[in-house]
Amino acid sequence: MKTKLFVLANAVFGIVLLTIYLAHINFLDVNVVFYAAIADGVLAAVVAFSLLWLPFGRGFNPFEKFQMLLIWLLLGYAFAISVPTVIDRSLSFYILEKLEQRGGGIRQDAMKDVFTQEYLKEHRLVDVRLTEQIESGTIVIENGCVKLTEKGRRLSTMSRYYRLHFLPKHRLLMGEYTDDLTNPFRNSQQAGSYACR
Template structure:
């Protein structure tokens, strides 16, 4: 009976989460998909907590069991927020599959660079989305025609750079060859680009 109650509570949470997400995407303005998905998960946990004290099926649990169930819901909500709307919104892998489907199931391999630099950037408004996300996160500010890193952004960039260089695979498969190129992607950048802020 206890496992059945756990299953019911989890299914109820997922139903609440999906309902809240549908309300958000259809009736509210969304600044950043990931943050909105996290808020949906938090609201769903709050609703679940209320139901745990008012629904006969869930009311019989001890305080520790209720706490464990709510913690499980928090973790499940976080996993769902990252794994579904955020991944689909941001994923280049999904874009490749959708683009192949749009173009009848096949595209010449040599044309993928062109697709990414022209169609992908334009169709998904990639630069606008990422600049909006970073502005809303407080990691950059846009000052006139110049995008500037904030101290918070600088710290996050330093962490990312450290992680990339030290904790990502040194032998990663890229188009049939194992390489460490993505642990230092800036090694072939222009030494003196003409796009710096003056």
Template sequence: MKTRKFLYASAIFIVFACLIYWLHITFFRVDVVFYSAIFDGVLAALATSAIVWRWKPFALFGAFEKSQMLLIWLLAAYALAISVPTVLDRSLSFYILEKLQQRGGGIQESRFAVVFTQEYLEEHRLVDVRLTEQLQSGTIHIENGCVLLTPKGERLASFSRFFRTHLLPKKRLLMGQYTDDLTNPFRASAPDVDYTCK
């Protein structure tokens, strides 16, 4: 009996999560997709929890069980926010599939670098999107046309470099070859550039 009621309540949560997300993206401004999706999921979890706490059919659950249900829905909200809108918004893999579909189902392999640099960056306003996300996250600030790391950004960049160097696969399959290229992608960077801020 409790399992079935929990599944009913969880179905209510899913409906609320989808409805709130749709209302948010349709009628309100969104600064960062991931943050707004998290916010929507938390609202859905709280609304569902309020129903479970107040509606008589769910009275068979104790306070501890209701708290556990809220925690489960909050975790589900986080997973949904990452797994659906954020992945679709950020995913180069989905872009490749959509671009192949747009171009009639096929693109020459040798032209993908052109697709990425001349189409992907512009079509998805990638620079604007990523700078906005970093500004909203507090990891960068822009001063006199110069994008600068904040202390928070410095810590995250250091963590990312450490993780990439030590905890990403050393033998990763890339186009038929196993390589460690992505554990240190900067090894192929140009040594001298003219775009740094002094």
């Protein structure tokens, strides 16, 4: 009996989550997709948790209800990062969608141009990423100059350290195993002067 109630309670959470998410994306402003989806997951977990205190949830003791809340928070996070955020940010999905748009195939030597001339523009990639960083408090824009905040500097240092020491040293890239992505700035050439005055 308790197993059936647990499955039903999870189904209720799923319905609440999808309802809140769909209402949010269709009728409310969204600053950052990931943050909005996280908020939707938290709200859905709280709503579903509150429903457990109705007669429907009598089969669960308070500790089990608390466990379910934790499970739903984790499921909300998993949904947020695995569905809307991946679809919104994924270059891999863009490649698939672009191939479909172009009738199923694009010459390999033209893919670089597709990324630089179409992907950046079509997905407003620079605007999206700057907005996300501003909302995260990692950058500010002052007088046309994008600047790291102290928080941004700390995160950059941590991510650079992680990249250098904890990303694969033998990663397959186009038929060759390489460590190029552990230090992508190794052979970086600045295309022009970007420094702020």
